[in-house]
Amino acid sequence: MDIAEVLKLADELLFMHTGDRLDHLQETILKGTLQGQKYAKIASENNLSEGHVRDTASELWQKLSDVLGEDVNKLNPRSILEKFIICNKVSGNYISIHQLSFCSIQNRSPKSSPLSKPTANKPYLDIDNAPEITAFYGRTDELNTLKTWLIQDCPRIITLVGIIGVGKTTLAIKLIEQIQTQFEYIVYRSLRYCPTIDSFLTDLLPTLISPIIPNTLARQVDVLLKFLRKHRWLIIIDDVEMIFQARELAGQYKAEFAGYALLFKQIAELSHASSWLLISSEQPEDAIATRHKFTRCLKLAGLGESAKQILKDKELSDEQMWDTLIEKYQGHPLWLEMTATMIEELFAGKVTEFLAVPDLVLSNAIASQLSRLWIKLTESEKQVMNYLAKQEDAVTLLHILQEISHHPTDLLKAIQSLKRRCFLEDTTNCIGTIHGEHHRSSLLRINPILKYYLLSLPSLPT
Known part of the structure; x- marks a missing residue:
């Protein structure tokens, strides 16, 4: 390993375990030590006292010793770090440890690298997998409620609940646009494909730290909590209902996903300055989202008057009958959109003719969803x-x-x-x-x- 590689690895390891990077003096000391310089020379070249350099070096060696589990001193940082890579390649103690070859670190995608610090009024966003909003209707009150909670109350968990298709995800994505400056980092993840808790954290942690992922669930959660305390995060978890058991009372976790229940409980109970927004069609059974001091729950209903914009976008006629149509379908945006499509295809967009049908009409899409x-x-x-x-x-x-x-x-x-x-x-x-x-x-x-x-x-x- 050359000096640049040693410096980069030491920086990565400190960041993962402590949340701190090598500062300028620590990097100078480590670089000078690797070049065989005495503390006196490092101090002289940087206009510092030898005592200050010696004290800073002692703190640095102690931090590296804690991280690596070996006694690091000015004589052995290169050999200890090289041994760390060799041992972990052989034992497999860390996931994807082979990525520590610095060629691959330099060539990895931005998603796999530790987050760069956000600039003023511009947080780091990891929301590439979030659905794109093509239309947004109303929800002013709901947006204001969520903004007040996140900005003033700073809850640790908010559960956004509503029947399928009512617009929970759309509201959450719109919310990101309006509260970005209140957070350093904003992340979106979906549980649509039911990842295990280990897979979920293995995917999430590289966004927070580095590709070096602890191999135990307890350690992964510890690292996660460390960064939730150090920075102001908004982490949005969508499709939470996918990890709940069917044919059981609402919000009961499947056995293989019990780790999520423990994670959410820790997020709610342990002190940190970040917020999690859980999006689900059913409220978690453990009720942490309603009773805990640092949690909130918002149940999403229909759009009401704002639903008229859906009918306007569909270019339906007979505007005087739109209120009746909206009331029949509860202002539910997806149900209204599906019904509006039926009105377009079967009634040439004429709402009056559609409403003349004696019974309430449920499209195949709505019936299938129900x-x-x-x-x-x-x-x-x-x-x-x-x-x-x-x-x-x-x-x-x-x-x-x-x-x-x-x-x-x-x-x-x-x-x-x-x-x-x-x-x-x-x-x-x-x-x-x-x-x-x-x-x-x-x-x-x-x-x-x-x-x-x-x-x-x-x-x-x-």
């Missing part, structure tokens, strides 16, 4: 859904417990789970006046689109 949601439910959740689909009006929780012959505890868990999946809507109703005070009761109703889907089937599914 079918995939239905098969994920537990049997107790299906019982509750079947019952609510047959009701004309919203009903009280007590009424459900009395009418469905199932253990009350199981029913309560099922209702809670359905709410975490955003399948149920809460309303309140005044049920009477006692001693001059109004008493209200919580009412539950099924999402109208889901209700129609269930009722339109030949027989209610079980």
Whole structure:
């Protein structure tokens, strides 16, 4: 190894383990030592006292000793670092350790290199895999809420929850545009293809540090937390529902993905200045996103009035009927877009003619999406859904417990789970006046689109 290679390796290792780079004096001392210079000469050439150079050198050797697990001093840094490379090539203690050949380090892609420091008002962005926003509608209140949380409250975890297709990812990507200057680094990752926790961290850590990745999960998490404390990060994790178990209550992790639950728990509980935004169609079962002091949860509903822009972009006619169409489809952007496409293809864009069809029309795409949601439910959740689909009006929780012959505890868990999946809507109703005070009761109703889907089937599914 030549001097430049030794300096680069020492810098990489210190950065990975401590978050600090070699400063100018440390690099000067290490370079001078490798060239056989005495501390007195290094001090003289840099207009420093010999004592200051000696103290700085002692601190440097101690740091390298801690990193390498051997006693490093002014006589042996080159030999210790060379031995480190040889040992790790043979033992495989680190992933991709062969990349420590400096030829490959110099030629690696920017994604694999440690992050360069952000410039003023310009953070480092690692969002190449984020979906491109082609249109954005409304969501002013939601954006302001998220910005307030991230800028003023600085939560460690925010969970953004909503039924599939409601626009969670689009909102998150739009959010990046508006809060960039509040963070040093912003990263987007998706769990769409269900990576193991080890694969996830092995992919994430090179963005934070270097291609030298610790080989144990505990050490990987330690390194991750070190950088979350040292810098202000926003890490967006999309498609979190993919690591949850089907046919179980909402937000329960599959056995092979239990490591994510532990990671998110640590992120929420340990002190750091960074924020994680978890995007999911169902709320995590452990509820860290709602009860912990440093976490928040935002449930995303339909677009409301802003959904008119979707119909305008589709060039639909009969604008006076757009409010009715939006109400029927809950202002859900994807459902409206799918329906608008049907109106274009079958009714020449005429909303009035479409609404003249006696029943609510669900396109094949919407029905297929709802079918995939239905098969994920537990049997107790299906019982509750079947019952609510047959009701004309919203009903009280007590009424459900009395009418469905199932253990009350199981029913309560099922209702809670359905709410975490955003399948149920809460309303309140005044049920009477006692001693001059109004008493209200919580009412539950099924999402109208889901209700129609269930009722339109030949027989209610079980």
